[in-house]
Amino acid sequence: MGDQTAPILICGAGISGLALAQALSKRGIPFRVFERDPTLNFRAQGYRVRINGDGIAALSEALSPELYSLLVSRCAYCSTGIRPNTHLNALNGQDVEMKIGPPPTGEIQPLNADRNVLRHVLIHGLEDNVQFGKEFSSYTMTDRGVKVCFSDGSEQEGCLLIGADGTFSRIRKQFLPEFQLFDTEARWIYGKTTITRAFLDRFQERALNGMTLVQDRSGLIPLSLLLEPMRFKRDELNENVPEDYVYWVLVSRKDNFEVSDDDLLKLSAKEVANLAKEMTANWDPSFHALFAFQDTSRTSLLRIATVKPDILLWEASSRVTLIGDAIHAMSPTSAAGATTALRDAAFLARTLSEGGINTASIHKYEEAMRKHAGEVIRWSAIGGKWLFGMQSFDELSPLAM
Numbered sequence: 190m191g192d193q194t195a196p197i198l199i200c201g202a203g204i205s206g207l208a209l210a211q212a213l214s215k216r217g218i219p220f221r222v223f224e225r226d227p228t229l230n231f232r233a234q235g236y237r238v239r240i241n242g243d244g245i246a247a248l249s250e251a252l253s254p255e256l257y258s259l260l261v262s263r264c265a266y267c268s269t270g271i272r273p274n275t276h277l278n279a280l281n282g283q284d285v286e287m288k289i290g291p292p293p294t295g296e297i298q299p300l301n302a303d304r305n306v307l308r309h310v311l312i313h314g315l316e317d318n319v320q321f322g323k324e325f326s327s328y329t330m331t332d333r334g335v336k337v338c339f340s341d342g343s344e345q346e347g348c349l350l351i352g353a354d355g356t357f358s359r360i361r362k363q364f365l366p367e368f369q370l371f372d373t374e375a376r377w378i379y380g381k382t383t384i385t386r387a388f389l390d391r392f393q394e395r396a397l398n399g400m401t402l403v404q405d406r407s408g409l410i411p412l413s414l415l416l417e418p419m420r421f422k423r424d425e426l427n428e429n430v431p432e433d434y435v436y437w438v439l440v441s442r443k444d445n446f447e448v449s450d451d452d453l454l455k456l457s458a459k460e461v462a463n464l465a466k467e468m469t470a471n472w473d474p475s476f477h478a479l480f481a482f483q484d485t486s487r488t489s490l491l492r493i494a495t496v497k498p499d500i501l502l503w504e505a506s507s508r509v510t511l512i513g514d515a516i517h518a519m520s521p522t523s524a525a526g527a528t529t530a531l532r533d534a535a536f537l538a539r540t541l542s543e544g545g546i547n548t549a550s551i552h553k554y555e556e557a558m559r560k561h562a563g564e565v566i567r568w569s570a571i572g573g574k575w576l577f578g579m580q581s582f583d584e585l586s587p588l589a590m
Contacts, residue, residue: 196221198347200325205513205530206353207311212251212538223323230305237436242297244528247535260310265419267301268399279405282473325359335508350509358515371585375493375577378439378465382483391478410445413576440577462488494518497582498563505552517562522572525565
């Protein structure tokens, strides 16, 4: 058992890391958070985060009632459910019958959060315990717990290290060197288009009725556009919410991009924005305004990695564990990546509070995490096949770590 007077060390101030920190704070468990980026919003990482029933329950458990209410008030208006309201043909703008939908999630209305707003709410009250510009280098086990070394030469001791450092987790690489990520071959272009009168005058109105899927299935590999308007409530409590905008993501397999994969992943934001225009140039003109009015400084392209549903088994340690994308990266086609990460955070905090910081508690958390995350990863393959022609897990190639 670790020294429970020492803090839990969380590496990563993303959604799962900050949610865990809030849950630990609520339960009176000491912690410190370390983030490699110099500021909270340093990198473009997509915009809209959809949180369904299990994630909402996890947030309610992790946050104080006041902070939870603040978060809900700062979310965008959201259509019922997490499946698209509208499915349109990209080439002619006409309606298409929906073929699939996500798994049932109960009757709870989803939350539509702007990623930056969500992280700002999650860090509220934790500022004194969060350090930026702290890049993880390595850790060593000690008699009392664990010692973390950072790339700036500094060190921090704690009772338990939580790897919340994302898909390409350095903590996972040291802790589980045999762990393998796989390339879904999907490349997602994330974009943001501010809702202005000029935009509304030129864009197809039906595509702004909640979440919309636009597809070009004229080739062997689908090219899909998922979009949703983000319209925020503005009052004296919510003066700092973003301008209303359309969140969108253009999705296909890497073979569908007329650029080599190496070059594709090196493109600047402006180059990615231009690529989105080029790939949709033959679409119905009613969709062109989305790309013409995009914020070209914030467009980004991501390679989508996944783990396989049968998540690796390892012997639990009282010193180190992993949450969120650091252990169960998945295709966003699951529509539940954030929800799964939030569920990790709430359950881990509860388990440590009730059972203590020991091997048995970590084992209990990891067993539950493997089960619920594995189910979501299996579902992601169904949506992936429809959106971008994702191959079966057995056909995916390992990613170099």
